Amino acid sequence: MDTVIDRLSDIEKVAGSVMDDAGVRKKALAKEMEEKTAAFDQELERKTAERISQIQEQMEREMQEELDKQASDAKAAIARLEETYEKHHKAYAQTLFQNMIKE
Known part of the structure; x- marks a missing residue:
C-alpha cells in the first residue's frame, strides 16, 4: 500500500512539474507573441x-507639373492677346470713337 501511495506521490510531483513547465512555456510563448x-x-x-511619403511626393510633382502647365498656358494666352492688341488696337479705338460720337 505504501508503494502505491509513494507511486501516486511521485506521479503527483511529476504532474506538478509538468504543469509548472507548461506555465513557464506559456509565459515564454506569450512574450514571444x-x-x-x-x-x-x-x-x-x-x-x-x-x-504615404511616396504618395505625397508624387502628388506634389503632379501638382507642380499642372501649375507649370497652367503658367505656360497663361503666358501663351497673354502673348496672343498682346499680339491681337498690337495688330488691331487702332481699329478698336476708331470703332469705339465712332460709336461714342454717333450718339
Missing part, C-alpha cells in the same frame, strides 16, 4: 509611412 506583434506593428507603421 508580444514581441512578434510589436515587430509586425513597427514594420507595418514604417511601410505605411513610407508609402
Whole structure:
C-alpha cells in the first residue's frame, strides 16, 4: 500500500512539474507573441509611412507639373492677346470713337 501511495506521490510531483513547465512555456510563448506583434506593428507603421511619403511626393510633382502647365498656358494666352492688341488696337479705338460720337 505504501508503494502505491509513494507511486501516486511521485506521479503527483511529476504532474506538478509538468504543469509548472507548461506555465513557464506559456509565459515564454506569450512574450514571444508580444514581441512578434510589436515587430509586425513597427514594420507595418514604417511601410505605411513610407508609402504615404511616396504618395505625397508624387502628388506634389503632379501638382507642380499642372501649375507649370497652367503658367505656360497663361503666358501663351497673354502673348496672343498682346499680339491681337498690337495688330488691331487702332481699329478698336476708331470703332469705339465712332460709336461714342454717333450718339
